[in-house]
Amino acid sequence: MHPFDRAIALEPLGQSRFAGHTSADYQNMVGPFGGITAAVLLNAVMQHPDRLGEPTSMTVNFAGPVPDGPFEILARPVRTNRSTQHWLLEQWVQENGQPAIATTATVLTAVRRPTWSATDCPAPLLGGPGPDQAPTIITHFTPWLRQYTLVPLEGDMPSEWDGRENAESLSRFWVRKTTPRTLDFCALAAVCDIFYPRTWLRRAHQVPAGTVSMTMYFHAGAQDIAQAGDDYLLAQARGQEYRNNFSDQSGLLWRTDGLMLASTHQMLYYKQ
Amino acid sequence: MHPFDRAIALEPLGQSRFAGHTSADYQNMVGPFGGITAAVLLNAVMQHPDRLGEPTSMTVNFAGPVPDGPFEILARPVRTNRSTQHWLLEQWVQENGQPAIATTATVLTAVRRPTWSATDCPAPLLGGPGPDQAPTIITHFTPWLRQYTLVPLEGDMPSEWDGRENAESLSRFWVRKTTPRTLDFCALAAVCDIFYPRTWLRRAHQVPAGTVSMTMYFHAGAQDIAQAGDDYLLAQARGQEYRNNFSDQSGLLWRTDGLMLASTHQMLYYKQ
Numbered sequence: 001m002h003p004f005d006r007a008i009a010l011e012p013l014g015q016s017r018f019a020g021h022t023s024a025d026y027q028n029m030v031g032p033f034g035g036i037t038a039a040v041l042l043n044a045v046m047q048h049p050d051r052l053g054e055p056t057s058m059t060v061n062f063a064g065p066v067p068d069g070p071f072e073i074l075a076r077p078v079r080t081n082r083s084t085q086h087w088l089l090e091q092w093v094q095e096n097g098q099p100a101i102a103t104t105a106t107v108l109t110a111v112r113r114p115t116w117s118a119t120d121c122p123a124p125l126l127g128g129p130g131p132d133q134a135p136t137i138i139t140h141f142t143p144w145l146r147q148y149t150l151v152p153l154e155g156d157m158p159s160e161w162d163g164r165e166n167a168e169s170l171s172r173f174w175v176r177k178t179t180p181r182t183l184d185f186c187a188l189a190a191v192c193d194i195f196y197p198r199t200w201l202r203r204a205h206q207v208p209a210g211t212v213s214m215t216m217y218f219h220a221g222a223q224d225i226a227q228a229g230d231d232y233l234l235a236q237a238r239g240q241e242y243r244n245n246f247s248d249q250s251g252l253l254w255r256t257d258g259l260m261l262a263s264t265h266q267m268l269y270y271k272q
Numbered sequence: 273m274h275p276f277d278r279a280i281a282l283e284p285l286g287q288s289r290f291a292g293h294t295s296a297d298y299q300n301m302v303g304p305f306g307g308i309t310a311a312v313l314l315n316a317v318m319q320h321p322d323r324l325g326e327p328t329s330m331t332v333n334f335a336g337p338v339p340d341g342p343f344e345i346l347a348r349p350v351r352t353n354r355s356t357q358h359w360l361l362e363q364w365v366q367e368n369g370q371p372a373i374a375t376t377a378t379v380l381t382a383v384r385r386p387t388w389s390a391t392d393c394p395a396p397l398l399g400g401p402g403p404d405q406a407p408t409i410i411t412h413f414t415p416w417l418r419q420y421t422l423v424p425l426e427g428d429m430p431s432e433w434d435g436r437e438n439a440e441s442l443s444r445f446w447v448r449k450t451t452p453r454t455l456d457f458c459a460l461a462a463v464c465d466i467f468y469p470r471t472w473l474r475r476a477h478q479v480p481a482g483t484v485s486m487t488m489y490f491h492a493g494a495q496d497i498a499q500a501g502d503d504y505l506l507a508q509a510r511g512q513e514y515r516n517n518f519s520d521q522s523g524l525l526w527r528t529d530g531l532m533l534a535s536t537h538q539m540l541y542y543k544q
Contacts, residue, residue, distance in 0.1 A: 056518055057485040057539040059331040061378050063351035063358035078362070078373045079335035084484065084541070086335035088360070088376055090350070101350045104360055106333050106376055108485055108539070112516040115544050118474060120441050120511045169392050202390060212356065213329040213380055215487045217520045217539050219513045239392045240524070241491040241532045244384040246328055248489045248535055250522065252512070260513045263520055265537045267329040267380070267489050269356070272387050 002181045003147060004190070008040040010047060010073065018044045018073045022066060026144040031066045033144035034211045035193030039186040041089050041105045044075035046185065051077070052085040053111040054222055055185045059215045060105045066093055071102070083111040112221060121263075123234050123254035124172065125153060130256070131174035131232040138178055148194065149178045151232065157196055158204040169198040169239035169249070180230035183261075185218065188225055191233065191253060192216045192264035198239030198249045199270045209270040212246070220261045228255045245269055274453045275419060276462070280312040282319060282345065290316045290345045294338060298416040303338045305416035306483045307465030311458040313361050313377045316347035318457060323349070324357040325383040326494055327457045331487045332377045338365055343374070355383040384493060393535075395506050395526035396444065397425060402528070403446035403504040410450055420466065421450045423504065429468055430476040441470040441511035441521070452502035455533075457490065460497055463505065463525060464488045464536035470511030470521045471542045481542040484518070488536045500527045517541055 001009075007023035026036035038060045045051060072092045079086040091103035131151045139145040155171030175194055181187065197209035237251040251264045273281075279295035298308035310332045317323060344364045351358040363375035403423045411417040427443030447466055453459065469481035509523040523536045 057333075059378060059485070059487060061329075061358050061380060064353060078376060081336060086333050086373075086376060088362075090360075101358075104350060104358060104378055106331060106378060106485070108333060110484075110518065110541075112518065115515075115517050115542070116471075116475065117515040118437075119513050119515075120470075120474075121513065165390075198392075199388075202392075203388065212382075213331070213378070213487075215331060215485075215537060217513075217518075217537075219515045219518070219520075221516065240535050241391050241393065241489075243387075243389040243391075243491045243532075244493070245387050246382065246384065246489075246491070248491075250537075260515075263512050265487060265489075265522075269382075270387070 002179060004177065004181055004187060007036050008043045008186050010040065010043055012047060016048065016074055016076045018075065019070060020073060021070050022068050024143060025147060028142050028144055033193065034062055034214065035190035036144065037066060037103055038193060038214060039190040041073060041091060041103065042107065042189045043186050044073040044089065045087055045107050045109065048075055051109055052080055053083065053109040055107060055218050056110040057108045057217050058105060058189065059213065060103060061213045062211055063104055064100060064102045066102045085109045119260055121252055121260060123258040124236065126258050147178055148175050150175050155201055158201065161204055161206050163203065163205045166202050166204065169202050171195060171201065172236045174232040175235050176230060176232045182230055183225050183228040185222065185225060188218065188262055189216055192251065192262055194235060195237035195249060195251050197268050197270060198237065199242055199247055202239065202242065207271045209268050211266050212269050214264065214266040216262055216264045218262050220259060224259060225261060228261065231256055233261065274451060276449065276453055276459060279308050280315045280458050282312065282315055284319060288320065288346055288348045290319065290347065291342060292345060293342050294340050296415060297419060300414050300416055305465065306334055306486065307462035308416065309338060309375055310465060310486060311462040313345060313363060313375065314379065314461045315458050316345040316361065317359055317379050317381065320347055323381055324352055325355065325381040327379060327490050328382040329380045329489050330377060330461065331485065332375060333485045334483055335376055336372060336374045338374045357381045391532055393524055393532060395530040396508065398530050419450055420447055422447050427473055430473065433476055433478050435475065435477045438474050438476065441474050443467060443473065444508045446504040447507050448502060448504045454502055455497050455500040457494065457497060460490065460534055461488055464523065464534055466507060467509035467521060467523050469540050469542060471514055471519055474511060474514065479543045481540050483538050484541050486536065486538040488534055490534050492531065492533045496531060497533060500533065503528055505533065
């Protein structure tokens, strides 16, 4: 079983409840990688017998710590229309022997039909050197980072934390799973959280920082996502505003042929 | 009473429940303006006796129609930490005599402290002609639009729906309430939904379109927001991807002195 599938595995308990378990493979410095939490929550929607359509937007709020061990997800379709469905999700954990909400999420699934389509954000750098022409990096800094193989293009994590401020917060890189696995909605949700805090890049100063809320817009259907196979995705992120403990950043993910698969935004807490 | 305050007025019912009523002043083509729905939901959080800190991020999901008349909001703090608090909100309406969820939302409130701060998105066009040097527009197309006075700068709504595609989806304008009122969190949340669908601008073709999910990141505290007074805000929006019934767009709102107050993102449904 692929480590990702192990990490998002759920046992249906009926009545919109699912049992899951944290995975050592996707551990971050404290608790699980936020992307894997988004993925396992989305998996509850994917497995729900009443689901209508495919994920179109999702917001995940990291409300409290997820301790190592079992957790339970409540994934309720609260409104079903003709072609759209709105979901409310809660991830419950045990904290000091008491049940507590660690994560909340909302999801929109929709039946989408072919329409006029266009992009305002064509994939940059396509036609230049591809991911196979450059050295790859597997970072062993935290367990979850080992799950991804990166080809840095620009805006890589500072090699020296010397506090010299950068004018730019733009990062671009190729990314794929280290152990090959065909892309799907859950894997795409996870990779939306691949971007490290823009404060680190701007300040060359590694203050404690973490995502508090993440939104994902899915621009492709299951077939278009599956066509990415286990190949690289082109990933780009930029910061917007850094002010009084909170900063926001936005990311884009394209297939190697330039099709945008997802756009993503997040608000992060940072100290000092 | 200012029409905005009338529209977001709530009667506390206890146990995290609040009673509200739709307002003719903020009516859209069908149902209320999405921004006023976001504002009244946020107002429930603002009025909640257990609130900790100020709004920092918010996601609103427009799940179903809000019929003219009374509605009820359930605004529950589901997780309170030392300096952050996560909220789940539901707006309940009567549909065919049955209670139904029309809107869901998540909110993060936080106690924020002064830290290193910076921006990657300085306000454009400042130093050029100010809002008082240009003709204002009050649009009478729908009731809610009359509530706002706009000074278009670029990317105004096409004057002819001739189907000639534009390469760009950028809009910039100054905006303030037509009837003066000091800015606050609820008013800022409402104005985050001021941007018309980017598909209309790109295609010069007015297909049915509407927001399905909107996220707001608040970058300023109550005092900084109040300092905007009843003056104009500089507003900018851009589209990202338009594909198979759904498109996303992102907006920024600055005070006249260039301080960013909010960034916002939304996913819209569009037909054809």
